[in-house]
Amino acid sequence: MFTGIVTEVGNVIAIADKGDKRVTISCAMDPARIAIGASIACSGVCLTVVEKGGVAGEAWFAVDVSGETISRTAPAQWQAGAPINLEPALRLGDELGGHIVTGHVDALGEIASITPEGGSLRVIIAAPPALAPYIAPKGSITVDGVSLTVNEVADQSDGTCHFALNIIPHTAQITTLGQFAPGRQVNLEIDVLARYLQRMQSLSRQA
Structure with missing residues (x-):
């Protein structure tokens, strides 16, 4: 679950075809605090972290994006260089600053x-x-x-x-x-x- 309060804007730095699209996104997060399998909302799309690297302030993570997801979401965000609104999943005890968001695009x-x-x-x-x-x-x-x-x-x-x-x-x-x-x-x-x-x-x- 998310709140719709964006923590930062990342950028798509690479897109690879692995059956699905593997999209790598740069960010300023601390990779030590990004768990493999964690959910991150990427411009409103809940995606699962499958790879990560870098250092705090200059980190990156990768997500696999299915053809179904790409067909139902804004095409501009699935291009190299595209800016992406990022929000890690809500943790118990976090402030609910926006409203309850599922990360499923309607x-x-x-x-x-x-x-x-x-x-x-x-x-x-x-x-x-x-x-x-x-x-x-x-x-x-x-x-x-x-x-x-x-x-x-x-x-x-x-x-x-x-x-x-x-x-x-x-x-x-x-x-x-x-x-x-x-x-x-x-x-x-x-x-x-x-x-x-x-x-x-x-x-x-x-x-």
Whole structure:
């Protein structure tokens, strides 16, 4: 489990074909504290560490990424040089600073627009119809592994929805969100509580 609070931005430094893709990511973590088999959220995708090396501040770890995972996540993150939002798995006793995040991407969204607003960025993301019922104003959503609060939701005639986010300067600086551009695809994970509420409502309507 994760919280959507990114600890650092790593970079993809190598991609090798081993049946699955073995992706090597640079990071500033202490490799002594990275266990083989540990889970790390990589731009919102929960992946398992299979190799590690380097020293604290100049470390790296490798993960195996299946074709299924690649087909269901933002393609830009699976390229050499791509920046990756990193978050180690939550430990018992850690502060829950964002919201409960599983690291399982529900769907891809697309950046519709980015507008400066004060010192922040107002970002509009288009979400597919399957996710529209789970996105609500003041609710939580994970975008490329970052826990964010939805400001507004505008349902579209084709069943999709556009939702607005406010990206403060700090978030833009310490995550990849400051590098967003219109047309970019992003990993979306809906709030697990919204998922259960929607399921309960659908069952009550059938009763």
